[in-house]
Amino acid sequence: MQFHFDESSPLYQQIASQLEEMIFTGGFDEGDKVPSTTQLSQQLHINPATVLKGMNQLVDKGLIEKRRGLGMFVMKGAQQKIMEQRKEDFYNDYVKTLLLEAHKLGITKQHLQDLIERGEQDGKINS
Template sequence: MQFHFDESAPLYQQIAAQLEEMIFSGAFPEGSQVPSTTQLSTELHINPATVLKGMNVLVDKDLIEKRRGRGMFVTAGAQEKIMQTRKESFYKDYVKSLVLEAHKLGITKQHLLELIERGENDGTVNN
């Protein structure tokens, strides 16, 4: 388990984001226990309160749950929740602006679909 930190966001947000990515990628499958606040704070040399704040972000998103006396566990359906959130973000962050820019350039829906197919076929997308 590796974490990488930078100055782009508060540490607790980076911890939350990286744990979320580990859940999404299957490194922490649904139902599995995630490392404790103490384990992470010791391993990462970070204040336990910072780690807990990051984990609470995931609790608030219903991606992990606290089990009293046992620790934190990945909730059932966590991967699907992350997938749906990312799909919605993809739409808002990319598709809407793509369609707007295509409209400004006079690109028709058909031409836009052709450009997407071209993007898939030019070798940049690995299936």
Template sequence: MLFEFNNDTPLYRQIAEQIEEGIFTGVFPPGSQVPSTTEISRQFNINPATVLKGMNQLVTSGLIEKKRGLGMFVTSSA
């Protein structure tokens, strides 16, 4: 993942777009786990709430689903 901090696109949207791209290119196949909010926030020094906001957009669009206590996973219909 590569984020542009001086870009007009908000970080949460960049996060959603990059995970979405990973899903469509097969980096994250259906049923696979995507990196956690904590993982992304620590690795790229981004506020966890910002990361979560981006991931929640993907949950709303049906690309990933939350499995309580396990993490976020790509849906089978993605």
């Protein structure tokens, strides 16, 4: 398990994001036990409170659960929750912006569809 940190956001948020990514990509399956706060803090050489704060963000999102005396486990449906949130974020971050800019440029729905198809073809050529 590899963690990569930078200066872009607080460590606890980066821990939460990277654990979430591991759940999303199948690094942790539903029902899997995630490393303990102590294990992660020792492995990463950071304060256990920082790790716990990041893990609590995932608890608050309903992605992992604390089982008293046993540890933290990936909740059933966690991967699907992440997928749904990412789809909503994609809509808000990209689609709305795209449509706003298309409207400003006078791009019609059909022209936009043509551009999407062109982009798909360009992607196939370049891959």
